[in-house]
Amino acid sequence: MLGIGIGGSFDKVAYLAKHALLRPIDQPNPDPFYASLERELLTEINALGVGPQGFGGETTCLGLSIEAAPTHVAGLPVAVNVSCHVTRRASAEL
Helix, strand or coil: CEEEEECCCHHHHHHHHHHHHHCCCCCCCCCHHHHHHHHHHHHHHHCCCCCHHHCCCCCCCCCEEEEECCCCHHHCCEEEEECCHHHHCCCCCC
16 A cells, blocks of 8 residues: 655645545545546556565555645655555454
8 A cells, every 4th residue: 555645845745645545445536637646656556566575466556545735846745655455454343
């Protein structure tokens, strides 16, 4: 899983990357530009052939989400937060 934060300030971009990881994996960014970028990056990352734990394979990344904030183009910060599928699972017993 990859969460990518783009824009804002230096500390805001790290928050955005972490926040992107919390978005449901089947929910694309509402902005068509970023939704397209999410699909493109996911395809390109999986085409690298790195695979799970670097052992090779077709699936390197299960999901990729981007969150963005306005910023000045001269200081465009970007942060990438890497997680695994385990953080997407939860259970509860009532």
